Amino acid sequence: MTVSEPFDAVDVIVAKRDGHRLSDAQIDWVVDAYTRGVVADEQMSALAMAILLNGMDRAEIARWTAAMIASGERLDFSSLSRPTADKHSTGGVGDKITLPLAPLVAVFDVAVPQLSGRGLGHTGGTLDKLESIPGWRAALSNEETMRQLEDVGAVICQAGSGLAPADRKLYALRDVTGTVEAIPLIASSIMSKKIAEGTGALVLDVKVGSGAFMKDEARARELAQTMVALGTDAGVTTVALLTDMSTPLGLTAGNALEVRESVEVLAGGGPSDVVELTVALAREMLDAAGRPDADPAAALADGRAMDAWRRMIAAQGGDPDATLPVARETEQVVAESDGVVQTVDAYAVGIAAWRLGAGRARKEDPVQAGAGVELHVRPGDTVRAGQPLLTLHTDTPERFGRAREALDGGLVVAPAGTSVAPRRLVLDRIEA
Structure with missing residues (x-):
């Protein structure tokens, strides 16, 4: 016997196609029915395109997010002896901030x-970076996660399959149907997982610029405001920072290269921009979790953060003292003339690192732990002809040619005396 459904998928698609708002009941049903397989991929594709073209209001996005959360389990950290805070970045090049x-x-x-x-x-993945540490494992049970949070205070691991399964299915569909850019769907995708994760406070790092998902500041601001509203409506203390991603963060893009740089930051050194953003986000997280007087900069300088890092890595089977993988082959890109570095384009560097083997084109592809790009200069630096601008790292030297192609036009050396505006890393702060 066929169980009748309360709605018809075509009616829901037509409603949004014609610019109407979807009712709570329609949203609850279509997300659940898609997760169950009653609504077909081609129908959800049509609905996603209608949402991309016609948008959703705040109440619709909140209900869509709630329906995605309801498709799976919710974690509960209320038994922990301390408050919880989390950070989400929309992704960029050299964005290793989660590690420190x-x-x-x-x-x-x-x-x-x-x-x-x-x-x-x-854009690099945090788990790929940490998996370059010998022995470290990303897959933890909920019980292991809870125990580590109580004992160590920090865990970086992969999300279990039970969190927002509707999102996992819809995310894959958006990727192949030209609907990735729909702000209601981006916001609900990120926030359904973060709210289901059960954190009490959430700080969003919304990237803007060539190496970011959002190239345009107005759209990045809209996304940040939408996500802050979703978190606030769900009872999670949520704030967002808009941050620059026109130039890579730090001096490395690639898995083991970025771990090494993160350890330098934890040791009290490292590139100034990585330190600046790490401390800025830490202050926001600590403030949201009720620790407004904490001094994260001091904890980086005096070794306390390094102690916590070592405990966190060891708790997940990693050896914090192990030698990190190094690529078998390197090649330098040098300045062709004297001058001033005007541009180090984040997207160009990200594509080069990807082509060297640091990233993947499909989610099942392997990555090379040692591959990537190491920068020797930043915008504003004075260089001489023949001076190394960056070093390419890979195990497969036949990749060098395509990586160099990716960098064409991405590294600009202007004539001596050209002024280069200083970088503003944090562009704005958005709260409810």
Whole structure:
């Protein structure tokens, strides 16, 4: 006997196609029915395109997000002896901030349940980076996660399959139907997982610029405002920083290269922009978790954050003292003339790192732990002809040619005396 459904998928598609708002009942049904397989991929594709073209209001997005959360389990951290805070970045090139940030915040008796992902395309994945550490494992049970949060205070691991399964199915569909850019669907995808994860406070790092998902500041701001509203409506203390991603973060893009740089930051050194953003995000997380007087910069300088890092890595089977993988082959890109570095384009560097083997084109592809790009200059630096601008790293030297092609036009050396505006890393702060 066929069980009748309360709605027809075509009616829901037509309603949004014609610019109407969807009712709570329609949204609840279509998300659940798609998860169950009653609504077909081609029908959800049509609905996703209608949402891309006609948008959703705040109430619709909130209900869509709630329906995605309801498709799976919710974690509950209320039994922990400390408050929880989490960070989500929309992704960029050289964005290794999670690695030093999670243990840094844990120093101040705030638990950081950082459920992370793997990289796809030119943006690197946090789990890929950490998997370059010998022995480290990303897959933890809920019980292991809870125990580590209580004992160590920070965990970076992959999300379990039970969190927002509707999102996993819809995410894959959006990727192949030209609907990735729909802000209601981006916001609900990110926030359904983060709210289901059960954190009490959430800080969003919304990237803007060539190496970011959002190239345009107005659209990045709209996304940030939408996500802050979703978190606030769900009872999660949520704030967003708009940050620059026109130039890579730090001096490395690639898995083991970025781990090495993160350890330098935890040791009290490292590139100034990575330190600046790590501390800025830590302050936001600590403030949202009720620790407004904490001094994260001091905890980086005095070794407490490094101690927490070592405990976190060891708790997940990793050896914090192990030698990190190094690519078998390197090749330098040098300046062709004297001058001033005007541009180091984040997207160009990200594509080059990806082509060298640091990233993947499909989610099942392997990555090379040692591959990537190491920068020797930043915008504003004076260089001489023949001076190394960057070093390419890979195990497969036949990749060098295509990586160099990706960098064409991405590294611009202007005539001596050209002025280069200083970088503003944090562009704005958005709260409810």
